Amino acid sequence: MTEIVRDDNHSDGSPTVGGTGIRVENVADAYEYSGxxxxxxxxxxxxxxxxxxxxxxxxxxxxxxxxDQLPKARNNDEEAT
Known part of the structure; x- marks a missing residue:
């Protein structure tokens, strides 16, 4: 069974597919936005x-x-630099 995991030391703590390091967000983007x-x-x-x-x-x-909150957080981080 596939497990979705978080690790603060990997992918900035973003949810990833366990054992792969691939972010859930990347999979969803490939599906939803890239078709x-x-x-x-x-x-x-x-x-x-x-x-x-x-x-x-x-x-x-x-x-x-x-x-939905991720882009806002990223934009805030970019504005701070």
Whole structure:
């Protein structure tokens, strides 16, 4: 079973697909904004399984409020520099 994990020492604590280091956000962007199918995402990220992709998408859509806040936080960080 695919696990979505967080590690403050990796990917700035962003949720990643366990054992891969690939951010949930990257999988969701490939699906939603780039138009890749889950099978194409597996081709693009060979360390992912189809189960991993579906778990990442389920996490993304189940926690959308968390991801809605990410661009704001990044913009605030960029403005501070």
């Amino acid at each position: 890749y199918s889950p099978d194409e995402i597996v081709d693009h990220y060979p360390t992912l399984t189809l189960q991993d992709v579906h778990a990442a998408l389920a996490y993304f859509y189940g926690n959308s409020e968390e991801f």
